[in-house]
């Protein structure tokens with residue numbers, strides 16, 4: 198169910214010894230997993246890796262989800278229909294949403310449950 202939401206979750210693990218990798222995430226009106234999605238909707242990355250959010254379809258953006266960022270990382274939000282590049286600063290769990298589409302469907306309650314289970 199999570200992969201149908203306009204949300205990207207990624208984990209950052211400690212112990213990266215290699216060269217930083219670059220990942221591309223598309224913001225889409227329709228993807229393999231449904232409408233209004235990030236593809237991929239899940240990433241496992243290392244500190245220093247770069248995530249490029251591509252505004253493949255217009256009308257989307259990237260915003261950190263309150264309570265779903267490592268403590269030292271400041272919240273962030275991109276402009277609608279703009280590409281956004283994020284360099285991963287800390288290990289931990291990151292929740293990213295598309296601001297205009299986050300409240301569509303039942304995604305909000307799902308993410309409350311997820312957030313509560315981590316507290």
Ligand SMILES: [Cu+2]
Pocket residue numbers: 203233234256257258295296297298
């Ligand atoms: Cu969107």
